[in-house]
Amino acid sequence: MYLALREMRFAKARYSLIATIMVLIAFLVLFITGLAQGLAYDNASSVQNMAATHFVLEQGSNHRFTRSQVDHAKLEAAERIVGKNNAELLGLRMTTVVPFGGTKKVDVTILAVEPDGWLSPAVITGSSLSADAAGQVMVDQKLSEEGVSIGTILVDQPSGTKFTVSGFVRNESFSHAPVVFVNQRDWLAIQSQADQPVYNAIAIKGATAQGSELQAALPGMEVIKKSAAVSAIPGYKEEQGTLTMMIVFLFIISAFVLAVFFYVITIQKTSQFGILKAIGARTAYLARSVTLQVLVLSVGSLVLSGILVRLFEIALPESMPFRLGSSTFVWTSAVFIAMSVSGSLFSVWKVARIDALDAIGRAAA
Amino acid sequence: MKNRLELRAITRSFEDGGTARVILDKLDFKAAEGELVAVIGPSGSGKSTFLSVAGALLEPSSGEVLLDGEPINRMGKQELADVRLRKLGFIFQSANLIPYLKVEEQLRLVANLAGVSKTKAAERARELLDQMGLSHRRTAYPEKLSGGERQRVAIARALMNDPSVLFADEPTASLDAARGLDIVQMLARQVKERNKSAVMVTHDERVLAWCDRVYVLENGKLIEQ
Numbered sequence: 001m002y003l004a005l006r007e008m009r010f011a012k013a014r015y016s017l018i019a020t021i022m023v024l025i026a027f028l029v030l031f032i033t034g035l036a037q038g039l040a041y042d043n044a045s046s047v048q049n050m051a052a053t054h055f056v057l058e059q060g061s062n063h064r065f066t067r068s069q070v071d072h073a074k075l076e077a078a079e080r081i082v083g084k085n086n087a088e089l090l091g092l093r094m095t096t097v098v099p100f101g102g103t104k105k106v107d108v109t110i111l112a113v114e115p116d117g118w119l120s121p122a123v124i125t126g127s128s129l130s131a132d133a134a135g136q137v138m139v140d141q142k143l144s145e146e147g148v149s150i151g152t153i154l155v156d157q158p159s160g161t162k163f164t165v166s167g168f169v170r171n172e173s174f175s176h177a178p179v180v181f182v183n184q185r186d187w188l189a190i191q192s193q194a195d196q197p198v199y200n201a202i203a204i205k206g207a208t209a210q211g212s213e214l215q216a217a218l219p220g221m222e223v224i225k226k227s228a229a230v231s232a233i234p235g236y237k238e239e240q241g242t243l244t245m246m247i248v249f250l251f252i253i254s255a256f257v258l259a260v261f262f263y264v265i266t267i268q269k270t271s272q273f274g275i276l277k278a279i280g281a282r283t284a285y286l287a288r289s290v291t292l293q294v295l296v297l298s299v300g301s302l303v304l305s306g307i308l309v310r311l312f313e314i315a316l317p318e319s320m321p322f323r324l325g326s327s328t329f330v331w332t333s334a335v336f337i338a339m340s341v342s343g344s345l346f347s348v349w350k351v352a353r354i355d356a357l358d359a360i361g362r363a364a365a
Numbered sequence: 366m367k368n369r370l371e372l373r374a375i376t377r378s379f380e381d382g383g384t385a386r387v388i389l390d391k392l393d394f395k396a397a398e399g400e401l402v403a404v405i406g407p408s409g410s411g412k413s414t415f416l417s418v419a420g421a422l423l424e425p426s427s428g429e430v431l432l433d434g435e436p437i438n439r440m441g442k443q444e445l446a447d448v449r450l451r452k453l454g455f456i457f458q459s460a461n462l463i464p465y466l467k468v469e470e471q472l473r474l475v476a477n478l479a480g481v482s483k484t485k486a487a488e489r490a491r492e493l494l495d496q497m498g499l500s501h502r503r504t505a506y507p508e509k510l511s512g513g514e515r516q517r518v519a520i521a522r523a524l525m526n527d528p529s530v531l532f533a534d535e536p537t538a539s540l541d542a543a544r545g546l547d548i549v550q551m552l553a554r555q556v557k558e559r560n561k562s563a564v565m566v567t568h569d570e571r572v573l574a575w576c577d578r579v580y581v582l583e584n585g586k587l588i589e590q
């Protein structure tokens with residue numbers, strides 16, 4: 001477009017200043033988005049990575065695994081509806097373990113799963129869970145930072161049960177604690193009184209159609225989506241809520257900064273727009289010109305801040321939870337651009353109202 | 366001789382505190398090819414209103430405006446913008462030029478708006494700037510030009526799309542006497558050579574000698590001197 005780019009070339013200082021502000025805002029937006037995603041993953045990756053689509057929890061448990069109790073009878077009822085291969089018991093306990101011989105305590109989450117079932121994750125080093133090997137567990141890789149390696153013995157504090165680390169898995173944490181996977185026999189061992197093991201939930205695979213049927217077959221139970229289970233993880237909603245609020249505010253700030261900037265320069269240029277209209281430029285042409293400038297600014301600052309964020313990501317320590325996938329990046333960028341353009345609408349409206357008549361009978365304006 | 370511009374029984378009034386004030390009263394006007402017509406009159410007599418109506422910027426309350434024999438009364442906003450772009454040229458008092466466009470780009474802009482090809486526009490801009498004695502200022506920004514040079518660029522820009530009629534609104538107001546005369550002479554020469562019509566509103570009595578006809582706007586009518 002003839003006018004938009006030439007004006008930016010001419011008023012370099014003015015547009016560079018606003019571009020700098022936009023780069024900083026866009027950087028913050030992308031960085032906090034990445035942080036939010038990273039924290040979400042660090043918090044809930046074990047549930048997010050499960051092949052389950054729904055969970056069956058006890059009613060009144062507020063979607064929290066730790067508050068819910070289910071038994072074998074409930075599993076059988078669920079299996080009758082969704083099929084034997086699509087329902088599995090899940091045990092969950094948040095606890096503290098001490099590597100044998102050491103004194104340092106580590107918070108972990110114990111997940112009890114069927115060793116050959118679809119809730120059991122793939123091992124990356126060592127050997128996977130087996131149903132009959134007693135006391136053999138798979139643990140999340142993060143525990144290796146605590147000096148845990150294959151063969152290390154972990155002592156569960158409340159029950160005194162000893163586990164031997166037989167393999168490592170990746171990206172398995174719950175409520176920011178690394179996960180220890182145990183088989184069902186060991187799960188029973190850490191339950192002090194019961195002789196019938198009590199689990200916390202039934203994981204269901206692909207039950208969208210049978211949802212209400214499932215609900216009807218399990219009185220006193222509640223069928224919830226995976227996402228509901230994720231946001232009920234302690235701390236998850238609070239973390240994400242705070243960060244989401246920051247991101248929303250940044251979007252609004254960016255729209256406002258652009259709106260004010262373009263509104264002020266549009267008002268400064270009123271007589272100029274009047275002359276352009278008088279010599280035959282259409283309002284649509286001038287409005288496009290303003291919008292194009294906003295697009296150049298917002299897309300340009302996104303590209304720059306995208307590069308900055310990537311550089312930052314490389315420099316960040318490994319333990320810093322930061323994840324900015326390309327789909328999140330695209331989505332965030334699209335919202336950022338949309339907000340910026342909406343910020344320019346006010347100026348476009350102002351341009352539309354300027355009368356070509358202003359050009360006549362006016363001294364220097 | 367053909368009439369480039371014709372106003373028939375133009376009336377224009379403004380609402381002023383409940384009563385309508387008639388500024389132009391059944392005004393008739395013609396400008397033929399090759400003619401430079403001056404309109405003078407005291408401040409507030411309606412000169413700018415007259416120029417705005419003739420220049421398709423303001424709708425008359427009644428009456429007809431014809432450009433090259435074609436009435437423009439029924440046209441919509443966009444059509445009128447197109448008429449101004451292709452058939453009319455404007456030279457304003459000052460602040461005429463777009464500050465961030467170089468001299469040549471001021472001219473290329475209107476060609477670009479009218480969809481003229483780049484090579485044709487470049488050629489025409491070069492020719493016009495040569496005639497205005499501005500070849501050496503081609504890549505200067507308006508802020509670097511003198512007042513006289515700015516008005517010459519404005520004349521060149523007004524001629525860029527080969528219009529029928531030129532309108533000049535006190536084009537010499539911000540210039541000293543010698544430069545003012547220069548600008549009017551240049552305008553008169555272009556009008557003659559290119560067979561355009563031009564209407565100039567002015568306060569400047571010294572330039573009237575270069576105009577073919579002079580009108581005084583009084584009580585809403587034009588009276589020839």
Ligand SMILES: Nc1ncnc2c1ncn2[C@@H]1O[C@H](COP(=O)(O)OP(=O)(O)O)[C@@H](O)[C@H]1O
Pocket residue numbers: 361379380381388406407408409410411412413414415
């Ligand atoms: N948009 C308008 N609304 C109301 N009155 C107007 C408007 N435009 C011009 N007038 C009035 O019309 C009269 C003529 O104005 P104008 O054409 O600008 O005169 P000139 O250019 O000769 O000084 C003035 O008294 C002015 O107040």
Ligand SMILES: [Mg+2]
Pocket residue numbers: 361412413414
């Ligand atoms: Mg006036």
